[in-house]
Amino acid sequence: MSGRADPASALDLLTRGEVTLKGRLPRSSNATFLVELALDEATALAVYKPERGERPLWDFPPGLFRREIAAYLLSEALGWGLVPATAPREGPLGEGSLQLFVPADFRQHYFTLLEQVEHREALQRICLFDLLINNADRKSGHCLYVPDDRIYAIDNGLTFHAESKLRTVIWDFGEEPIAPALLDDVRRVLDDGLPPALTDLLDPDEQRALKRRARGLLRSGRFPVDQSGLRYPWPLI
Known part of the structure; x- marks a missing residue:
């Protein structure tokens, strides 16, 4: 399995x-x-x-x-x-x-996958996900490629903080429009309400912050840019 x-x-x-x-x-x-x-x-x-x-x-x-x-x-x-x-x-x-456990090709990671145009949509999905969960530690090696042409995002422990903590290697889509289908998914979850199993794991401030981030992304409709150049994890891979 x-x-x-x-x-x-x-x-x-x-x-x-x-x-x-x-x-x-x-x-x-x-x-x-x-x-x-x-x-x-x-x-x-x-x-x-x-x-x-x-x-x-x-x-x-x-x-x-x-x-x-x-x-x-x-x-x-x-x-x-x-x-x-x-x-x-x-x-x-x-x-x-x-x-x-994901039986991945561990030679591949975000930076190598980014060079392959067929993975662009999947990487944008991970980028949007990290913006939603406020990922403080998205390293390149956390993007796992499996031979059935799927990319997983692992090591998600430093997430959902109520304060802005975003640190990620995925800044290559800055200012590009977010796919309407992805925004529709975000809007649906907001409209339906966060699943109870999820809210049980987050405190009220973290829940409110998650919703604020989602609403902000829906308003802008674009991937953000790291104006500071400092919002990267270390090490990068």
Whole structure:
């Protein structure tokens, strides 16, 4: 099973499957683990992010794993499928999130994908998503390309802050119009109201800020420009 699995079966496996710790993933600022899930005849690999492995931050409260789940829920509400199936789970190291592992071509990342015109629409969708969730850490390597020509956006823990925290490598679409279909998706979610499962994970200020960002993007209809040149994460990849 991969990140693109049927949502219902994927979430069932994430929430009910037996969890076996395989090892720690390298090059992560927080303790992140690869696990194997098994439920009946189904098996899958997943990424486990326990709260106890989170490095304390001055500007984000503990529980970044909840923001990973919130990003998945918003992506699904929009109908964009950008984030692999993600669910809360009590694992071997305590409460955290489980996200289906994506068997990506890890030679590819945002900067390489940007050079290929066929990926432009998918990257614009990720760009708009990051503007909505106020992503404070969208690195190039967080855009995962899988062989079925799909691009996922992972590592969404530094998101949904009520204050402006946007830091991303995706500034190449500045001043370009946002596709009407994408704006329609944003408008629909605003009109329908944020899903209860999502609002349960965000405080009232964060919910209001999310709606303000959405309304601002609907008014402008264009991707913004980083006038300061400072809103980039480090490292870039």
